[in-house]
Amino acid sequence: MLPRLELRDISKVFPGVKALERVSLDVLPGEVHALLGENGAGKSTLGKIIAGVYARDEGSVTLDGVPLGDIDEVEAGRLGVGIVHQEGSLVRTLSIADNIFAGRQPTRSLGRVDVEAMVARSRALLEQLGVDIDPKAKVATLSSAQAQVVEIAKALSQDLRLLILDEPTAALTLTESERLFEAVRRLKTNGVSIVYVSHRLAEIFTVCDRVSVLKDGRLSGTRQVAATSTDELIRLMVGRDIVFSRQPGEKASGPPILEVEKLSAEPFVHDVSFAVRAGEIVCLAGLVGSGRSEACEAIFGARPRSGGEVRLRGAPVRFRDPSQAIAAGVGMAPEDRKEAGLFLTMDVASNISVSVMDRVSEAGRISSAKSEALARRFVEELHIVTPSVRAPVGNLSGGNQQKVMLAKWLALDPLALIVDEPTRGVDVGARAEIYRILRGLAARGVALLVVSSDLPEVLTLADRIVVMADGRSVGELAGLIADEEAVLRLATLRAEVSAALDRSSRERVA
């Protein structure tokens, strides 16, 4: 059988990162072909190259035997290749029909939109996907699953041969996902080929025929789903060299500082429990969207809590605002330092002293000398490269910005510190220094909670690893004996499945 899609030696470089390296695979007509990999493995990038969203640097793409040149998304649509984006491309204030035919509305004379034809065709498309929604309804009124189906209908509205689904269940509940799988099976029987990008193993066994696993931008293997196993796929996803040595420090034996019990922040966090002892580094591992950042925000008072308890040194606390958490000695360095962590137009000294302004003031008056002295101390201690403590933080490199953000929390001298993605967008050198800083903090008795999507990082830093999936804490592993496979196994399976696995892994740990 002539493959619907043939990829040969596809390579793609983003500034500083080799996203894809000589990836070759093919997709048969009517086949559901999964692209599996960790965060950053290159699977979304590959999907976007097929759909013409990104241009490839090297390699060839052949569609039904016809080689394709460099095409954009519109042209790909005309050729029958559609993509349903992870982020969503719907305008919430417009109707479903308007969205499905965005920019391509059928028209009558004088360019008037032919609303009737548009609605009728939308209804037919939605029926084909097995859902019964009124195409005249606004997208804002839909559930996430329905919106996802509308996205698919939008892609299908141009007579597809090949559909790319990028993490289609990321925003869906289990039952909603079931509906989506039905729609996928129906498309398959109509002869549409589907490239199914996902990092959820369970889904692949439910709906896919073959699976290609990517690891660090390379294809590590293609398997028949019927002839493979979870273990084999996980082995294909990991198994790279760990760059940073594991240096578990003095074993933490301090008293518990931060205890979290059955913490909920609906709809993102459900019944999360763990504890961090003085001098211990606990890593929250899991996939993007598993609710780790949201759980941290709920602890820190930056997100309303809907249930559960947080204890600081044994006493229950309920922070309604970050200022209360900070007053109690809890800090949080957020994931997105530019949006939420730093004041880019302001200078290094101001950024470091923002949370301890009373310490750099005398009788309510800010002392420039004190604030600069504080900043200089940290610039020296953390090796922050900056022309002066009066230079705007926005001019610094990512790694140095990250250090400024850490300095701000070090200045607070916290009991417990939450660090969300400590090395995102940071080069290797600064990364090692940030690890050194975090270990130093722990050595001084601070309870550290680190969120990271980077498995080697988790294994490098953690004394203990708490894995989250779908908003729940699904397992706990001791840092010393954890490996990438164990973490991934917990993180990639659905919560229901992993609850069972969790018990067995606990037994193994014990």
Place this chain on the structure above:
Amino acid sequence: MNTSAPLPMAPPEAATTSARSARTSLPGRILFALANSRELMLLALIVILAGGMTIVYPKNFPTTYNISAVLLNAAQNGILVAGMMLLMIAGSFDLSVGSTLALAGVWAGVVVGWWGWPAPLGLLAALIVGGIAGAVNGAIVTRLGINALIATLATMTIYRGLTYLTAGTGVTPISDNYAAYGETVVLGIQTPFWVMLAIVVIGGWAIAKTRFFRQYYFIGGNARAAKLSGIRVERLTLIGFTIMGLLAGLAGALAASRLNSAVVSAGIGVELSVITATVLGGASLKGGEGTILGGVLGVWFIALVQNAMIITGIGVFWQPIVVGVVLLLAVSLDRYKQAHRG
């Protein structure tokens, strides 16, 4: 806050080299300083304009009468600009200040002129009304989460309507005792100027130096980061709007007392000229920047341009055009500086 920037008038491709040579020659260094400080730039414009007027119109311009009139007329906006600058620093603003001013003035008139209460209670009434109006703005913005533009656009018309409802066509006269607040002359200038000067000096110091007001720069710089850094963003925003309302109330009380009459149409359009002054003085709509000194210099510059248009006979209608052009030039200079930051 800028650490370095190229010479503003140099072509882009020559920016870095000319900036280096600019810093070595004296005129270069002066231009460099002017481009880097909006306050210095405005001061230079004011000095040049006033100097030119003095030379060309020695009989009309540099007289005590003229200068004190200009300063007195600028007093109202000078008081308002202190509050507006605080809000602009925090990335917000208040369009209802003109209406608040009128409402507060009318309440001073009602309390003293109609009810016959003592004059100090009129002043107090105006401050209370202004403070409440400001707090309501702040509550709408922070508690209901409606953005400042829409919220204060709505209260601008609501407060104006309340002004009409309260006093119909206004209160005239109020009382001689009350009028004394605005008409007493000290060192040749009436009290509103001295009140403005006190507010600007104290406010300017507080915003530049105190820990409390420094927080507003962080809010304007990045509100989300400020919240996650432990700054009480909502509470401080509410306080900022309340301060703005109090100052508008004070300005309204003084305006009513100067005329011995509470006018229902007082302060119409004043919000935009005050915001113009803040932007001229170095504020940005994004927040995080600006000083009270800059705002006051902006107010004085606008007042001076108006005065010059009248004395030269060019006509007062040219004043808004000149102010608009200077505003565009000043902001373009900033854009240019940002695009070619060295």
